[in-house]
Amino acid sequence: MQPCLQAIHITKIFPGVRALSDVSVDFYPGEVHALMGENGAGKSTLIKILSGVYTATEGEIRLDGQKIEFKGPRDAMDKGISVIHQELSIAKDLTVAQNIFLGEEKTNGMFLDNRSMNARALELLKQMKMDAIIKPTDVAGNLTAAQQQMVEIARVINKNARVVIMDEPTSSLSDHEIDALFEQIRILRDKGVAIAYISHRMKEIFEICDRSTVLRDGCFVRTDLIKDITEHDLVASMVGRELDNYFVHTTHHRGEETLRVEGLTHGREFKNVSFTAYRGEILGIAGLVGAGRTETMETIFGARHADSGKVFVNGKEVHFNSPKDAIAHKIGMVTEDRRTTGLMLKAMIKDNEVLPSLIYHMKGMGFADQKWIDKVSKEYVGKLSVKTPSVETIIGNLSGGNQQKVVLAKWLIAESQILILDEPTRGIDVNAKSEFYTLMNDFVDQGGTIVMVSSELPEVLGVSDRIIVMCEGKVTGELSREEATEQKIMYLASQVD
């Protein structure tokens, strides 16, 4: 079979960095092709070259065997290459139909032809079997993230794209929504569209993909048919070393109670949530996206207020008006979205590290203790082996994994005893995840308590000592490490009554 899109001996050099060297990949029509590799392996550079955002320093792109050069993203799109980006590309103030036709509106002479655009949008949604849920005239911002993604897919179908590049399309979807997305991917595939699929989630790769290509440090490693490769081999070729145990789990020693929640309730977000966490354990909170886990954690941390319910820290009831009170009680929270709520991206590493602790380390008159800041920030960058030239580096320039280590350092410096982690390894690569789990274990071994919200089942199973499952704002079950399986968690996570 003739590949419809080929990258041939592509090299891309940025000033000072060789992002890709001599990478060749073929994409075949009617095939889902996984592009894999750690962050920084060169996947995003490759897809940017394939979609016309960058031009290659060396090498060529071929479309149906013909060498072509893209003049820009628009040109690549016109030639049939569409990208569904990790962050949703939807204008939230426009309607569904307006989004589908954005950039290629139909007109009647001078004016927009809304009627025919709405009709065509309805046709597309019918094809996708989504017309019962999404209407062409719905305002896109009122749809759920998953529905917005469906609108993007409708846009791609409308463009008659021949190659669709999907960059971590499932990162904000729940399992049900992932199934719906996969159905659309299969429809596209069966129509003969070539799909390049980027994801960190192994399970998805084996479910939806036909072929995989692994990149490492900007170099091509291997291409295989999925049926010929094991998960173990894939992970090993991504990290370049054998990973004996991907989830480093050590046996912890559970101590006395540290955090207890009783009957916590807030509107429709969560109802009557109760659980207890102990010194020296990692408590996993599993569930589907939208189960109310983040809201519950933010309430415990004082960022939201409960309608009713009690929170006890070390056996004493507490009332947190704001996160400031929680921090004073030695609680830290690593938020779900590192880039918007976890870090000050434009600030230096050291300023991020000491932010919650600053008020406890003031000299007279409220001046910041610069000596302490320099000392402690360097100490923790070393302890957590954050890869950076200095603590004065702007944090936005670090990789996701290193950024997340700094978020953790922030709470360690604040001497947190209870850490709430919300999706702590989202969007960071395999190696960094493994390192992060080790840091979590160290924290717990030293007598800390971790409450970890995670939507990745292998992570919950691999890391937690005990697992609580939530569904639609309620706790639906508790499982010990020994009894927990993916099936049991999924069963509890979908206990809709």
Added chain:
Amino acid sequence: MAEKSMQKGFNAKEFLMKNMVVVILIALILGFGLGTGGKFFTANNLVNLTTQMAINAMLSAGLTYVIILGGIDISVGSVGALAGVISTLIAARIPGLSRLGSIPILIIPAIVVGLVCGGFNGFMISRMNVVPMIATLAMQTIGRGLCFIFSGGTAVSGIPKTYGFVGAGRWLATEGNPNGWIPNITIFVIIMVAIVHILLSKTVFGRHVYATGSNQQVAHLAGVNTKNVVFLGHVICAVMAALAGVLNASKLNSGQPAALDGYEMYAIAATVLGGTSLTGGSGSVGRAMFGVAVIAVINNGMNLMHIDSYWQKVVIGAIILFAVILDMAQKKRKN
């Protein structure tokens, strides 16, 4: 299904929130109608009201583009004044100016000034990435400076009476009202506002204005040339402002270097009252006109009631805050 039908059903609170400006307008009209003992409702006053709305209508219609784009333009008053000064300087050098001949003397300088000033704003914002507030603050100061330089610091003198044809002339003279009933300026403004309204709501360019204001990155990735859209939005805004400036000069038959000082606040207030979100992405020229009407009614009513004009500024400032809070409350409910 139950949820669907609830969504479709009439929601009085939502309807009120969405059409708050209309409710306010009606309340104000009734209030002032009573407060002035009916003086407000005389035909003369109502016709006057349309001429008082004219300048702000032009400013707000143009400003709607910029605010939907997520920006702001605080140079509209200065740009208008500059166009007014230049236009009157030209008119003063043409002694035998005819009434119809005054039209190009208004429109051509306005378009040139609008293109130059809007081009400056648009270039600084879309290509040099200057924050809109700062770019247009610079334009505001530069424009005002140029007004005083060109006019020599005083009002332009020696303008022929015919120059006032568009701004102060009227149609349909009757015996009771030999000056005519329908102000030319009202007709001119209605036509211009209709054009920019249709451009925004019915054309591809207009759709791209909404898309760019809603999410510039998304629009860019969909192949919209967002830099050009931002640039053109500012040009349209400045051209409308310059036209407002020459209309004002024609109306007063005078080229004042200090004209339209502070009018950007009236225009921002009207636009935001009309439901255009300061965070960009939504709004409409047509609805901004309701905001213009509210401001005109407040000013007019307060004048009729002999309330000190300095209080008008206080009231307008409060109205802007009120409108923004309303907008934010609606946003919050949506999320």
